[in-house]
Amino acid sequence: MSWQPATTWQRFTTLDLHAEGEPLRVLTAGLDPLPGATMLQKRRYARERLEGLRRLLMLEPRGHADMYGALITEPTSPESDLGVLFMHNEGWSTMCGHGIIALVTCLLEARPRPSTFPDLDCSGLAGKERLRIDTPAGQVVAQAALSPDRSRVMHVSFRNVPSFAYALDQVVDVPGWGRVRYDLAFGGAFYAYVDARDLGLTLEAANYRKLIEAGMAIKRAVMSAYPIHHPLEPDLSFLYGTIISGPPQDPAHQARNVCIFADGEVDRSPTGTGVSGRAALEYARGRLLPGQAFTTESILGTTFTVTIASEAAVAGFPAIIPEVSGRAWITGQHEFVLAPDDPLGQGFLLR
Template sequence: MVEPYTDQWLQPVIARSPYEIKTTEMNVGGDPLRVVTSGYPETQGDTLREKYRFAQERLDQIRRALFLEPRGHQDMWGAITVEPDDKDADIAAFYLNANGYSPTCGHASIGLARFAVDAGLVKATSPETSVNIQLPCGLVRTHVEYDSETKASGRTHFTSIPSFLYEQDLEVNIPRIGKVVVDVSFGGIFFAITSSSQLGIDVCDSSIQDIKYVGVSITKATNDAIRVEHPTCQGTNLISGTIITDGKDSQDADSTTNICVYSSQGLIARAPCGSGVVARAALQVQKGLTDLNQPMTFKSRYGSSFVVEKTNVEGIEAVRIEVSGQGHYIGRNTFFSEENDEMGKVS
């Protein structure tokens, strides 16, 4: 066994780096979450949406350095926390991934809420701590299990922003497959949702390559077929991904499995996809497939699950969905760059 050693020899390397970024690494139902804890450049702007736009336009080289190879991978997600401008928010954040930026992410909200409690960003209370997270899409109210005696946090449940079925029974044409009927639903971002029975695949047993091809193709075809536009969230005008389900949407089913294929690059969710679960539950309620307040477990092909614990009506055109899941800590990182590293440089 190699004798223990210090990393003092690395300090001169880090000192010459254009940045030193520290992160806490989490796993939420199998999906990664990289929470940036220090070193991210200041995001300029008076509001969260201005800071979000500044990061997209001026700091994207940092996202690419942290979330693409060699430091990240195609399915990597992360969170940047900033000061909120919503008086009801405890923290504000925006989410990043290998493909770009996202105004919301369910698994990221589950993980970030637990991190906020443990890192002291909010005052911990037992048996549950409330963490209101301002996101570019709106305010997400989360609650984290907390035991004041053991100082241990646990599961998180969050209440979604108002979510709704946007377009029902839309027919699109998919190369190599033919005509497919999809629903378009909003759960913080827009998704196309369809059953695997139309596609000749199985959400659990088919190859990831086949699922990725179908998901990316449906997302593109649906964006080509209609232009979505959120009624109040300016700039939310794109279908971000496709949810492929096992077709178990009726109230007779107490559990169902789906897989999310996100973005034109085909990011594959290991978890059931928090925002996708919200969009799908909103669809189920508004199509009359399930009753309000009927719990249902949403599973991924990898064995993780989120639970829809409660739904309630927001007016007559939208619902709020309550979802629970568990985030776990898996590591810490310090990222930097050497000047002559062509593969790992910030550009």
């Protein structure tokens, strides 16, 4: 059943969280289950039929330019516990690492029964601690570490989809920024990785406008210059964002990065799919071995740690299974309403 603005008042409830600073708004009531035999089919349905709902929950006046959200679905793999679709200011993601960390925290602490998957028994999940989650990019396996009284999730680790280096040491002309060297990698989505020092930028919150400008200019230039084809799935064949990397502020860490994705969103976390792709790049260059930890700071100084759980292959590309760890916190619960005569009911965006 698709969602369209109605002639009567509509209500939607959400649970909101953040994972190392990056928001996640989880819809818990107001929408029926989504059709589709695979998560990619569910994503296609959402893109075609649920754009109004995405805009209502993500954009102003209920959200903002950097809001991020999730719809819980029935699993599409027989061994999985649930599925999830992620959304943002431009559309629907294929995978999201901070979203997995926040979603698991939401399920095990708040135990919602979402209208999009009413048979989900979160009380039963709380005893499992290990959840298999279907995403459009594939199945991920998350493991929660609970507090001694089992009421809180202290951190979440998840084994991501196979991640791989796609192209190394490419150069592109970027208007306003000159010739820029970049790498391409897949960690659930494709990213272009660049060095902040090549751009004359530092990875500080005060520089976020310049980082958006650079990240989007690089994304557009790479999209024009280098066609991306996922070796197995055409629906994954697009450049999701730019990751601008630099040296960490804490010498105990290995890197600091800022991810600019979708329509100029700035990830406040270190980006779970992004650090997965970065681990694949480090592996391709022989700088990260299975079992070694690689900790990345965000623009806020929060961290995700990634390790190579195992080696793999994706249609001839040497790949890894990255395991990413981080934390999330519930920040609130909302009931949003939509009046039938609201002229801005489907949202707007001013940055």
